[in-house]
Amino acid sequence: MSILLLAASLQAASPAAPAPAPAPAPASAAPAAGDALPEDWVTIPDDELLVFTLRGGGTVTVRLAAPYAPVHVANIRRLAAARWWDQGASVYRVQDNYVAQWGDATEKKPLPAGLVTPPPAEYDQPATGAGVAARLARRDPYAEGAGYSRDGWPLAGSGARQWVPHCYAMVGVARDLAPDTGSGAELYTVIGHAPRALDRNIAIVGRVVDGIERLSVLPRGTGELGFYKTEGERLPIVSARLASELPAAERPHFQYRRTDNARFRAWVASRENRAGPFFTVPAGGAEICAALPPVRRAP
Amino acid sequence: MSILLLAASLQAASPAAPAPAPAPAPASAAPAAGDALPEDWVTIPDDELLVFTLRGGGTVTVRLAAPYAPVHVANIRRLAAARWWDQGASVYRVQDNYVAQWGDATEKKPLPAGLVTPPPAEYDQPATGAGVAARLARRDPYAEGAGYSRDGWPLAGSGARQWVPHCYAMVGVARDLAPDTGSGAELYTVIGHAPRALDRNIAIVGRVVDGIERLSVLPRGTGELGFYKTEGERLPIVSARLASELPAAERPHFQYRRTDNARFRAWVASRENRAGPFFTVPAGGAEICAALPPVRRAP
Numbered sequence: 245m246s247i248l249l250l251a252a253s254l255q256a257a258s259p260a261a262p263a264p265a266p267a268p269a270p271a272s273a274a275p276a277a278g279d280a281l282p283e284d285w286v287t288i289p290d291d292e293l294l295v296f297t298l299r300g301g302g303t304v305t306v307r308l309a310a311p312y313a314p315v316h317v318a319n320i321r322r323l324a325a326a327r328w329w330d331q332g333a334s335v336y337r338v339q340d341n342y343v344a345q346w347g348d349a350t351e352k353k354p355l356p357a358g359l360v361t362p363p364p365a366e367y368d369q370p371a372t373g374a375g376v377a378a379r380l381a382r383r384d385p386y387a388e389g390a391g392y393s394r395d396g397w398p399l400a401g402s403g404a405r406q407w408v409p410h411c412y413a414m415v416g417v418a419r420d421l422a423p424d425t426g427s428g429a430e431l432y433t434v435i436g437h438a439p440r441a442l443d444r445n446i447a448i449v450g451r452v453v454d455g456i457e458r459l460s461v462l463p464r465g466t467g468e469l470g471f472y473k474t475e476g477e478r479l480p481i482v483s484a485r486l487a488s489e490l491p492a493a494e495r496p497h498f499q500y501r502r503t504d505n506a507r508f509r510a511w512v513a514s515r516e517n518r519a520g521p522f523f524t525v526p527a528g529g530a531e532i533c534a535a536l537p538p539v540r541r542a543p
Numbered sequence: 544m545s546i547l548l549l550a551a552s553l554q555a556a557s558p559a560a561p562a563p564a565p566a567p568a569p570a571s572a573a574p575a576a577g578d579a580l581p582e583d584w585v586t587i588p589d590d591e592l593l594v595f596t597l598r599g600g601g602t603v604t605v606r607l608a609a610p611y612a613p614v615h616v617a618n619i620r621r622l623a624a625a626r627w628w629d630q631g632a633s634v635y636r637v638q639d640n641y642v643a644q645w646g647d648a649t650e651k652k653p654l655p656a657g658l659v660t661p662p663p664a665e666y667d668q669p670a671t672g673a674g675v676a677a678r679l680a681r682r683d684p685y686a687e688g689a690g691y692s693r694d695g696w697p698l699a700g701s702g703a704r705q706w707v708p709h710c711y712a713m714v715g716v717a718r719d720l721a722p723d724t725g726s727g728a729e730l731y732t733v734i735g736h737a738p739r740a741l742d743r744n745i746a747i748v749g750r751v752v753d754g755i756e757r758l759s760v761l762p763r764g765t766g767e768l769g770f771y772k773t774e775g776e777r778l779p780i781v782s783a784r785l786a787s788e789l790p791a792a793e794r795p796h797f798q799y800r801r802t803d804n805a806r807f808r809a810w811v812a813s814r815e816n817r818a819g820p821f822f823t824v825p826a827g828g829a830e831i832c833a834a835l836p837p838v839r840r841a842p
Contacts, residue, residue, distance in 0.1 A: 340755065340756040340759055341711050341712070341755070341759070365823070367823075367824070368824075380684070382682065382684045383681065383682050383684070384684065385679070385681045385682070385683065385684065385826075385828045385829060385830040386826045386827075386828055386829075386830070387826075411736065412640050412735060412736040413640070421820040421821055422820060422821060422822070422823045423823075436711060436735065436736070436759075437710065437711040437735070437736050437737055437832050437833060438736055438830075438833065439833065440826065440829075440830060440833060441814070441817050441822075441826055441829065441833065443824075443826065444823070444824040444826075445817075445821065445822050445823055445824055456639065456640070457639040457763045460639055460640070460735075460759070460763075461760050461761065461762055461763060462760065463760055464756045464759075464760065515740070518740050518744075521720040521721060522720055522721060522744065523721070523740075523744050524664070524666070524721045524722075524743070524744055525666070525667075525742075525743040525744055527684075527685045527686075527739065527740055527742065527743075528685075529684045529685055530684060530685075530739075530740065531684040531685070531737075531739060531830065533736050534736060534737065534738060534739060534740065
C-alpha cells in the first residue's frame with residue numbers, strides 16, 4: 245500500500261477547493277472533456293473582492309455575491325469604505341462543523357451612515373434572474389434542482405425562485421429572529437458540512453475564495469454555540485478592504501470558471517460519475533456543495 | 544440585533560454534533576414530538592468504542608461499525624490489541640474541507656499477525672442487513688434513498704444494497720488504487736463537507752463520537768493533498784484502546800438514540816422542516832449528513 249498513491253487517488257475525489265487552481269495537465273497528456281481552456285477563466289472584478297486581514301497578517305478573501313443580495317452587499321461595501329471592521333472587530337465565534345463568525349462582539353459599535361437597516365429579506369430571488377447555465381442530474385434534497393449560474397455561483401431552485409446554497413466557505417449575514425435580516429456587519433462562513441436548512445432563511449452575500457483555512461483551523465469556542473468566552477480568545481480583524489481600494493500592486497486577483505459551455509457540463513458530469521483507477525462505483529449524481537464551481541487565483 | 548439571540552436561533556439549525564447531548568428542556572416546557580425519552584438512549588458496548596489518545600492527552604473516540612465492515616473492524620480490533628498505533632503512529636495528513644488521516648506515515652511498520660490482508664471490499668452490503676428504521680422524505684443525490692439503521696447509523700441505499708455514507712466525522716480506511724482495500728491501519732475522518740463520491744468506493748468503519756474538534760482544528764498540511772511536509776508537524780498518537788481494554792474507571796460511555804419509534808421519526812421530520820421563530824421557509828427535506836442520528840455521552 246502506498247499512502248502517496250492513495251492520496252493522489254483521493255485528490256481526484258476531493259471537492260474542488262475554493263481557491264487552489266487545478267494542477268495543469270502535463271503537455272503530453274490528452275485533455276479530458278471536462279478540462280478548462282484558458283478562455284474559460286473569467287477574472288473577478290476588483291470591487292467584488294473583499295479582503296479581510298487578520299492579526300498576524302493572514303488574509304481571507306471573499307467574492308461578494310451582489311446579484312443575489314444587492315442591498316446587503318451594498319451595506320457591506322459601505323462598511324468597508326467606512327473602515328468599520330478596522331477597529332475592534334474580531335472573529336468571536338467558531339463552532340465545530342458549523343460556522344466561524346466575525347464582526348463586533350460587543351454589539352455596541354455604531355454603524356456608519358448610509359446603511360439600509362434593515363435590508364429586505366434577500367434570501368432568494370426570481371429564477372428569471374442570473375440564469376442557470378448548467379444543472380446537476382439529480383434532485384437536490386433542499387430544492388427541486390441545483391446547478392450553476394452564468395457568473396460562477398452555485399444555485400438551488402424550486403418553482404420560480406432560486407438562491408445561493410449554504411455550502412462550505414459561503415458567507416452569510418448573521419441575524420436575529422425573523423423578520424430581522426441583519427445589517428451585514430456581522431458575518432459568518434460555513435466551516436463544516438453544509439447547513440442547507442439555512443437556505444432561504446438567511447442572506448448569502450459571498451464565498452471565501454482564499455484563506456478559508458485561516459478560519460477553519462481556529463480553536464472552537466468553549467462557550468455556548470462556539471462563542472469565545474474571553475476577549476483574549478478572539479482573533480482581531482486588522483482591516484477589511486475591497487480589492488479596488490488597495491494599491492494596484494497589493495490587489496489579489498481571482499478567476500471563476502465559465503459555466504456556459506460543453507466543457508463545464510462535462511466537468512459536472514465528471515463530478516457525478518468519478519472515473520479513474522481509484523473508483524469502482526460511480527454515483528450517478530452529486531450534491532451541489534460537493535461540486536462547487538471552480539475558482540482559482542489568476543495565473 | 545442580539546448576537547446571542549441569533550446564536551440561539553442558529554443552534555436549532557445546526558446539524559447534530561457527534562457528541563454533545565441536547566440540552567434538556569426546562570421542566571416547565573412541553574416536550575416536542577421529536578424529543579427523546581430516557582429509554583430512547585442505548586448504551587454503546589465497550590468493545591465498540593476505540594479511544595485514540597493524542598500527544599497532550601486529548602482523546603478521539605470512535606464508535607466502530609462492525610456490522611457494516613466486519614473484516615476491517617476485526618483488523619482494527621487486532622491492531623489495537625497489538626498496540627500497533629502506540630509507537631510511531633501519528634496524524635500525518637490534514638486537508639482542508641476533506642480529511643484528517645492517521646497511522647504510520649513511514650508505511651514501513653510491520654502489521655501484527657492475524658490480520659486479514661487484504662480484507663474484502665466491504666464498501667456496501669445487502670440491504671436486507673441491519674434494517675432501516677426511519678427514512679428521509681426526499682431522494683438522496685448519491686442513492687435512491689437514505690435513512691437510519693436500527694443500531695443508530697445513517698444509511699444510504701440503492702436497489703438491494705445499503706452503506707454508511709461518508710458524512711462529517713465518519714471514519715474510513717485509507718487505501719491504494721482498486722482493488723486494494725486497505726488494512727485498517729491507516730484511517731481518516733471527514734472534517735469538511737461530506738465527500739459522498741467516496742461512498743461504495745472505500746470502507747467506512749466508524750464514526751467519531753467525541754473529540755472530532757481535536758482533529759478538525761489541526762493545521763492544514765502544506766504538502767500536496769494536505770500531507771505534513773516534516774515529521775515535526777505530525778501529531779503523535781500515544782495509544783489506541785478499545786474501551787473494554789481500559790480500566791473500568793477510565794472507560795468513556797456513549798449512547799445512541801433509538802431510531803425505531805415515532806419520536807425519532809418526528810425528530811427526522813423536524814430536521815426536514817425547521818420551525819421556530821428563526822426560520823421562515825422550511826425546506827421540506829434534509830440530506831442525511833445534515834441530519835446525523837444523535838449520539839451523546841452517557842449521563
